Amino acid sequence: MAVGLLEAVRRANQPGVPENSIRLRLACLGSVLVAIAACASLQEIALTTAVGAMVLVSVGTAFSHATRTRPPAWVKVMVAVGAIGACVWFFHDVSSPAAGITSVINPLTVLLVTVLVVHSFHVPSRRDLLFTLGASAGLMAVGGALAIDLRFGLYVVAWGCCSLWALTEMWTSASGGGRISTAGLVLALGATSAAAAAVFLVLPAPVVSSRVSFIARAGAGGSVGVPGGLAGDSGAAAQLSRAGSPASRIRVGGYLGFAASLNTALRGNLGNTLVMQVRAQRPSYWVGETFDTWQGQSWSESQPVPRRPLRESSPFILPIPLGDVPFGQSDLQTFYVSSATANLVFHAESANEVWFPSGKLYVAGDGTIVSPLGLGTGSVYTVDSQVSTASPAQLRADDNLLSLAPSTLRQEEQLPHPYPRVQALARSVTAHDTTTYDKVQSLIHWIGAHTHYSENIPPLPAGADTVDEFLFGNRVGFCEQISTSLAVMLRSLGIPAREAVGYVPGSFNPITDLYQVHANDAHAWVQVWFPGYGWQDFDPTAVVPVTPPSPGATALRAVGSALGRIPPVPVAAVVVGAGLVVVFVRWRRARPATWAERVTRSAERAGRRAGRPRRPSETLAEYAGRLDGLGAPEDATWSRLASSVEASAYGGLDPPPGTQRALVLEAKRAKVVRRHGAAPADAPDRPLERV
């Protein structure tokens, strides 16, 4: 067995046949260069390193081609030493205890680039070029692991083109010069794309493994002026966040509620700016902060300052929020901040652990996390959250409010003044419900049936109560007003509830597998406290799917939606126009060019109609004789026409133009007339001769 293994290794290491195709080498070089450029664009390697590597790989490729028949021995030694050295460096670099997948990616990029550079000097055979192609695919994958937007697709397309070129050149080289036709290339490309698309549609979304640590990077945020304060208003970290006001309703990423208080009298004009992208195992509300004190028109926190600073190194282990119950399952989210936003650390439900690029974090009693850094473009942090998995049946069975501390219970049931009408309404809606969960659901259904969502409403006048105005006015409002009404109705029934603000999951990008959160995804909803399961999210205005979306289904929906937006009439006009152009061009190409060809075409058409098609081996004169033979004995029209055509074609005796026209006309009018007793049209001719 050992001998067999040695023999297999020896065979595998035998030098291959020298590869002479320059085009194949160029295609492989293109793949490598694109892969290095892709990694450089994601800052996985420095730009100077990338440029140097590109130059060296190009030089190495030229050197390999020049020495392909007799590669110098010292090159083999150099390649071996270089590869071993790069591997030793890589394992030494990633063997630190804190190494996770993201801390491996950059060294892996450097390792692959180094191997590609060193290997490029010793690529004598086709097999070595295939290795180069595979390594470039690996480098692209390492780059793709950190890519979070669709711009990476440009590199993927470029790399795919180079790789496809290399693969077809590989066949050309392997087959001694056989070239794939354009149709074959299109077919291969289409089949490859179709296979890739089929796999893409079938495979589930990638999951984020919980056994690795995640990336945390400070972006262009700067320091926050007030320790523990909420900042980031208008994108400036030094400027404290202000509650929304009618005078300044427009903010890029800063929601009006990401401040010390939430003014429910007006809704900000948030725009469609991409605020952040989230990689998560499942969709969820991205909670920013919660409010427990209702003041008639705005929400505030009962304990706004000071927040407790956590002085640890990343990852930060967060304390369990007051009154919360650790129940559910762990869920990882990585937040990639795209636009300057408030310095809130978002998370799903309650956060357990945070990887963050700072030495401390501020945590409020309700679990709100505040960063000491402004969250500008490029900031990245990861949160391990606790997500509830309580089912409706479990929540129905969990109705004992006594386990919440009396002070907390009082705060979560606090109302600024009695709401007799609201209480009466809530009681009438929930008259038949016995559990908290059923009461909440009944109120949500009532709100859904009797109110309307709209952002285009004027701000409430100062001093007006939002809930009274909404429930007993025209019942038109936006999410802050609707959720506040639900919270107040619940509190009027003695059920602990609070207002939560943050973002809905956003649209799922099936290519990057990231949830894209835009400024107008900012949202407010209600959290209701259940003794056995802690704070549970309830939303009367939006629905968040409970399972992660399938990339394939999402992509198909997006394609369907895009197709549905295509106007049918112009597209149909373009398709019909293109079809007409194709038909016209084919007709132009197929039509006879000379009078002789027209006469010949007429003879063949007439013969076909008479059931006597022209045989491949038949000359025109023979065919004309056969056609004449079908009619009267003295009729020799076709033979006469054929002799004129042959005299023109082979003897250069062209008749005058007038005669040509007359001949064409005569051929068009002439018919094949079978005399009585002639062989029927369907009588078998003699067997065709293949020429």
Added chain:
Amino acid sequence: MVVGVLIVGLWWLVAHNAGSGWVQVLGDLVFGALLIGIAGPFVVATRALVTMRSAPGDGIAGRPVEVRVESRSRVRVRPVDPPGPEAFVGPTGRRGAVDGAITLVPLRRGVHHAVTLEIASAAPFGLQWWTKRLQLPLPAALHVSPRCGSAQPVPLRPDEGTGDVLDRPRSDVGLPRGVRPYVPGDARRLVHWRSTAHAGHVMVRELEQPAGEPVTITVELPEDREAAERVAEGALASVVGLLEGGVPVLLGTREPSGPVLAAVADRRGAGRRLARAVHGPGGATSAEREGAWR
């Protein structure tokens, strides 16, 4: 193919657990390329239509024989029976020649009515070769004569050594008997130009047949293939030696249809007879000889 499946599986495992959509998309592309690279050649090789275009009728064991085949798609062709080196056949471009030459190197004598070819393709990506066996009938049977071995000593005739017969006359020399119209196979030097000019078509001299008594060589091939090959090689050498010496030869062999005893005129004829010969006693009886002469 196994390596390809392993690569895709490993890639998907990494992509799925890395949580990155782009890695999975790239993996999908790699999967697509590998799938087409593996399955494409299967389709091409299965659909490849290779036809025989031309082939010679004679060959010699151990010597290359070139046949021309035609294929609409570029394929690698390796002759299996008779064996030969691999070659590529099919158009190299859109307007490339569809036919190409492949070389057969038959190892032993025999008659081939068809050749077995191994057709292979790795189109369109050159990643995986798929092969299929194909038997192509030859336009005419290919007679592979044995190699020319060592001639065996021919027994002396009773009158040899007495000085009465100094040399045997060549079979194509003799006394002119007259002229006759040319028939294919006649030697060029027998053309009688004066009669040709007179008659208007080619006339050749007709010679008296040599009066010498033919030598009968009976070939009995053993059952063992290698031993039979050696015997055939020796017989061919003997026949060729006798023919070159001008001695008419009667060759007795056993063919699949039965024993045959017939005259051979040249090396090619002898080679064809020996190519057809099978194990068993040759046709040396007087009755067979009579029949052969008829």
